Amino acid sequence: MSNNVIQIGIIGLGAIGERLMQQFNGQDEIVVAGFCDTNETRLKEMAETYSVNKIFTNYQELIAVKEIDAVYVAVPPKYHEEIVLAAAKAGKHILCEKPLANSVEEAAHMLAAVEQTDLVHAMHFPLNYQASLQQFEALINEGYIGELRRINLKMHFPHWPRLWQQSDWVASREQGGYVLEVGVHWIQAIQRIFGSIKEVRSQLQFPDDPTLCENGIIAEMKLESGISILIDGLSNIGGEEHLEFAAYGTDGTVMLRNWRQLLGAKSGNDLAELPIHSGNGKNLMNEFVKAIRGEEAEVYNFTSGYSAQLVLEALRHPQHNDWQKL
Template sequence: MENNVIHIGIIGLGAIGERLMNLFQTREDIVVSAICDTSKARLQEVAETFTITNKFTNYQDLLDRTEIDAVYVAVPPKFHEAIVLAAISAGKHILCEKPLANSVEEAERMVDAITKTNLVHAMHFPLNYQASLQQFEQLFKDGYIGELRRINLKMHFSHWPRLWQQSDWVAGREQGGYVLEVGVHWIQAIQRIFGKITEVRSQLHFPEDPSLCENAIIAEMKLENGTSVLIDGLSNIGGEEQLEFAAYGTDGTIMLRNWRQLLAAKSGEALQELEISFGNGNNLISEFVKAIHGEKAELYDFQNGYDAQVVLEALRHPINNDWQKLN
């Protein structure tokens, strides 16, 4: 690493890969020194837009470059494991997209491999750095809602895949669907704020085409203390997209609506939108950089990714509509 500048390689240049590429470009302590995508057309387009000369269709060619300190893996979920394991062998620090993998077994192998190294490993779970969720968490910890009685997650989509993410895999059953794409953000956040999810009972509904992902989910999960977490997911319906994450307590309710809007109410009051006035100011990329420089950082790592994957896979793979106990 020269002059403390981190050389990063990006593998996967789709909707989200480009989003982080734009963030990397705003920094002086990071150089995107190589990019990789199996789509030649996409690779060429991104190389031209961002003036990057080292471009590869095979990720191993990128990993073989010795000047690269870290990689950002932004390919669809079923390709995470192979690329992450190769990146570990190449000794690169890793920022991986969520979900960590496409099965618990894959996620476990990734955690096993990374924990044998001193490499930095981080997941892109952006909710953790969002002031609205941090303020939600603070209200909860300050006792605003009293004793927690229930958590509800509502995911209603007029279009799935959403109009900004029209990739085939997102619509597919193998590695797509909104339980995986969207649900995993909230599973991770729930476990961070409220503790481990220990039981899951899930009902999924699918369209007739066996290649397509769920069009509905009704699920109940339990926290260690028995508190229920309900999931109500529905797609391809009328109205606008509605995403609501709410914690109901003996004295009050707090809710995040459409990711960023924070609402709260005490018993008998109407929900009111709160101004976002709280937040630790951390962001994932700065924290990733700090960790690579050996400083203390707020990162959500592969273990957090694994813990979310265990719950995610129980939701995606119901067993006779019965409760599944999670280890």
């Protein structure tokens, strides 16, 4: 690290990559030192917009830059494994987009590779730093809902891919779909807050085009305690985008609606919006920097990414509607 500033290279300049680029720009302790993307037009536009001088169309060349301390891997999921393995071999700290990989086997290879090093390996799970989820979790821990009875996750999209995310791979059956792209956030959060998911049973619906991802899912998952988690997903439907994540208990209900709206009710009462207090003040960028410097940090590493991948792949690949034990 030159002058105690961490230099990071971004590999993949799509919508999510640019969104995080704007967060990197707000940091004093980390600087974006290089860009890599196979789209040369996009690469040059982004380099000019953000005044980045080192640009590459081959990730190996970016990883080879000695001054770069860390890489942010923001390419489609099926390319994560090869890039992460190369970065780990080169001694670069890694921030990886979710999902961790495009299969359990790939995720296992990546986890094994980084565990053999002293490198920081972090996942981009921004929901954990969001005040609404932090307050949701606090209410659970305070006993607001009593004993947990059920968890429901609803994901309804009038358009998939969403209008701001029109990429072919996001629409593809191979590595896209909202079960992967959106479901992964909530699966990771469920396992962190409520414990491991141990069983999965799912039914998927697909469009006629065999290259396109799911347009419907009905699934049930079970925690180690036997508590059920129900998933209701639909895309390309009438209406507005709607997402609900709810925990139902013996004494009440708490729900996150559309990511940031927090609602709650005691049993027998109507749901009402709850005020969201300021969160714990942590964010991914600061925590990633602290982890690289060897300080205590709140980062979600490849272990949590691998645990989520096990569930994702069971959801994506049903076994004749039978339960799959994880």
